Amino acid sequence: MCLPNRGRDWSMEDKARVAAEIGAASRSGGYFFLRHHGIAADLLSAVYEETRRFYRLPVAEKTKYNAGERSQFLGYRGLGREKSTAHAGAEACEQYRIGNTQGSLGTPVAADFYHAPFVQGACLFKRLVDLGDRVFSACADDLGLPEADFDTSMNSPMHRLGFNHYGVGHAEEIGNTVDYAMSPHVDLSIFTILTQNESGLEVRGPEGEWICVPPVQDALFVFLGDYLQRWTNGLYVACEHRVRQVRTQRLSIQYKHRPGHDAVVSPLDRFVGEGKPARYGLFDTGGQYVSFLKSLLGSG
Template identity: 85%
Template sequence: MAEAKRPVIPDVRLPNHGGDWTAEDKARVAAEIGAACRSGGYFFLYHHGIDADLLSAVYEETRRFYRLPAAEKIKYNSSERSQFLGYRGLGREKSTAHAGAEACEQYRIGNTKGALGAPVAADFYHAPFEKGACLFKHLVDLGDRVLSACADDLGLPAADFDSSMNSPML
């Protein structure tokens, strides 16, 4: 019996580690992303410009936070008031797949719609994850560039998706 051939996940290599791109660079990246999205729907992205040291720092920051006692973590509890930024303890999330609660902890950083109510500020919820918030900003910028390339490949204006991405992760 013949083994099923595993699909190859395409590579997309960004020019200049995410810096300024020439028109040819933009066209190549747009075509590669478009082809990848049409074939399998996913791809590996290389030369994205996100420093490996930042990624390591985010992992360490995360380990440090989740090692804290529950009484410390709960100070950052997420709520409607925080626009759901912050900590969600064990069992706080309910599953749609079963009747029980999820056996995981979560912490959400991200953008908000305008200012959070006084005295709560988004910076308070980002405080335990300073490096994570920095990574989030880099990923939003990278996502904007990838979506711009998708728009280019579809023959749309490069900023066509911008209005849908004004407040990601709300």
Template identity: 60%
Template sequence: MISAKVSGSAIASVDLTSEDAVAEIGAACRRDGFFFVLNHGVPTGLVSPAFEETLRFYARPAHEKKNLAADVRSQFLGYRSVGQERSTSHAGGEACEQYRIGRTTGALASGRPADFYHEPFRRCAELFERMVVLGDSLLSACVADLALNGGFFDSCMKSPMHRLGLNYYKVGYGAEIANTVDYAMSPHVDHALFTVLAQDEPGLEVRGADGGWIPVPVIPDAFFVFLGDYLQRWTNGTYRAALHRVGPVPVDRVSIQYKHRPSYSTVVAPLEPFISETDPPRYEPFDTGSQYASLLESLLEGR
């Protein structure tokens, strides 16, 4: 296992071509809930064009971006303006512009096809499809580490709701929306199995096991993987979800986040292999369909 030295701490880096990859992923999921992944199989030539395409979109006039606005009718595909998403930890909003592409449950209530929202991001859509393959490989490694049947999660992944997020953090956005905190994205845990992230500038911070915030560096040709709520909930805490945030933004920054998610309306609750009389369920069931949609709607409502 390789380690990236960061502020006196170490973030594990796993080479997916290594024969020890499964064990190393399992160890990182239990201990930290995050790790870098190397030799991941995603062509490096897809990443730079995705960043360039994202910057071109955010340079568009405001009215063009708002024509692609995300809401419940678009199944939250599309654009969220700076501060539109309400913070869960302070009185303001998230100090970034956001965009989502990815899978849907079918026809959108907006009357537009999903492809309407994907149109500005053709190169990002290519990257998304390769991220799906990587996500499947990472989930298979987790299943093997947990000594589960190889098809254990198949019934939950028949029509997965994977998404790709494209966030733009511009210097001064926090002041523009009158935030009273210096961080740009509030501390939170993702509603996903895990997130695979690329960033063009540092900014992401993860909460370590000791409670301190660890800055995540930019490592060429590597992705940063951090666990979300669903794997923590399914494994009854055997795997650790990663609390994370984006700190102060000294330079303009783009992050691309691929979220690996189950089928719509999958109910995520501690699974039988991880509960017992001495270790009862620690988490309530969570509906990844209507319950998650209601949560998103509440964060975007009226902003």
């Protein structure tokens, strides 16, 4: 699907069309390609090169930016650092995160320190925040919800941008025997916007099959996370996904649109009622989310 240009080119008809298309995809599989998104190809190319450059650094240089609770989980997650939720091993990739922080939580080192290796990435992050706001607005329009309904949840949003490196031989290096590099999971986010330089991402199809998501020129891939599914009581579908083992070096750039640190996500009143009991409990995107990350990475 295509987003219309920003500003005065957003006619009422454009908004209604985009909202309907995003809504239909969100109800069926929870994923879609997005064209005319406004992210310059040159900027994406620059961020890919920046990502290659970082992962070529010696391990001692990369680990200066190690992620953990003290950094609000910004920074570097080394090969095998993240535990799998599906098997006894770890994820066969290197990862790095930049993004917003919450001042009330305290950060002993400024977030700018963790952003330093990704100057172009920080520029991309700002543009993806804007794009994410536009996609979220379209979701609200489709659902017939005033955007103001989400104001308290989106106070100081903890958006994240990740740079992932999947290398040939990574699985063997950490002793994995499964046939995927990133375990099947659903993102703890509103939705994720992704670009990849090589195939590898797979999404779970309606019959339970794994569907390969190819790189598509001039398009970004969007898939829904847990929070939209929870808010809509299952009307919108969170997308289970994984990354298969790679045969060539693969890079992915993934942006996660997330609520504020103090948001508690649960089914909204309009999606619960007689004959429609709440299918999901409360999820605290602050403390509960941090506990989940600590279980994957350790406190750091």
